[in-house]
Amino acid sequence: MIYIYNDFISWNVVLFSLVFSVTAYVFFNTIRSYQLMGNIRIVHKLHFFLYICAFKILPVFVLVKYILKNVVA
DSSP states (O other), X not given: OHHHHOTTSOXXXXXXXXXXXXXXXXXXXXXXXXXXXXXXXXXXXXHHHHHHIIIIIHHHHHHHHHHIIIIIO
């Protein structure tokens, strides 16, 4: 929204901000989920990996794909 309505901000700044925000979100959610893993007792590391992919990373990718398809195109 900022990029569309403000001519002074370049696409590189918006892209860098988006990539940094998504990376920080995924990183901190992964760390927090790993901390919770001790309380929930996930036995296998594969289950933890599937949990991270299904509930933390995949929704962000779906949202970014939707935004890029409808707003940028």
